Amino acid sequence: MTEQAGLTGQESARPAGRARRADAERTVQAILEAAERVLSADPSASMEQIATAAGVARTTVHRRFATRDVLIDELTAWAAQRFGEAVRRGRPETAPPLVALYQVTANVLEVKIGWGFAMSRTSAADSQVAGVHTGVREQCDRLFLRARDAGLFRPDVDLDWARRVYYALIHEAAQQPEPTDTDTLATLVVNTLLRGIGASGGL
Known part of the structure; x- marks a missing residue:
């Protein structure tokens, strides 16, 4: 009986532990999303302003993030992860080149617009963030090679040069002053x- 009771206690503790981790992850995400909104409007905003926007106590923010x-830095890393995922979802190495080019562009614009403050930061010193950007550049190079080989x-x-022009076009599209849906921008x-640079001069 004692052994069974111990096992039952362990089993019940596991869901509780998972629930606490899920709550913690949701709190971190809420803080990061609030930080993006607040810092986009005011880059000098304080931790207290971010906490208020996230709907949590300032002590909660400081418990998760020791300093501003x-x-x-965590916000920048979070946005970089979204950036890398956006490119992968476009299937740059498996979808037909034109389909992949369009889908990658739309996905990246969604991240660039939604996480504009974080994506605008220079973060080469962060190896994780730098690694994401290097991986994206390599995927873009392979997609462009496929596009050229396919006659696109x-x-x-x-x-x-084509990749650098493409990056510049995405940057300019993400800076549109009037709200425009990402499909239209893509x-x-x-x-x-x-x-x-296209073989047939456009869509």
């Missing part, structure tokens, strides 16, 4: 790119 700089780009196109970016 730590919070911003002209055969004489400098792919390094079409604009891809069409502009193909008019410059």
Whole structure:
């Protein structure tokens, strides 16, 4: 009986532990999302302002993030993860090149617009963030190579130059002053790119 009771206690403790971890993860996500909103509007905003926007006590924010700089670094890393996932969801290495180019563009714009403050930070010193950006660049290079091989780009196109132009177009699209849906912006970016380097001059 004692052994069975002990096992039952352990089994009941596991769901409780998972629930606490899930609550903690939700709290961290709420703080990071609030930090993005608040810092986008006011880059000098305090931890207290972020806590208020997140609907938690300031002590809760300090318990999760020791300093404001730590919070911003974590926000940058969080956004970088979303960025990497956005590119992977576009299936840049398996989908038909034009489909992948459009979907990756739409996904990336969603992150760039939704996490503008975090994505604008220079974070090469963070190896995790730098690794995400390196991986994205490599996937983009392979997608552009596939696009050229498939006849989507002209055969004489400098792919390094094409990637830099593509990045610049995405950056400009994400800075649109008027709200525009990401599908429309993605079409604009891809069409502009193909008019410059495409074999057929656009969509």
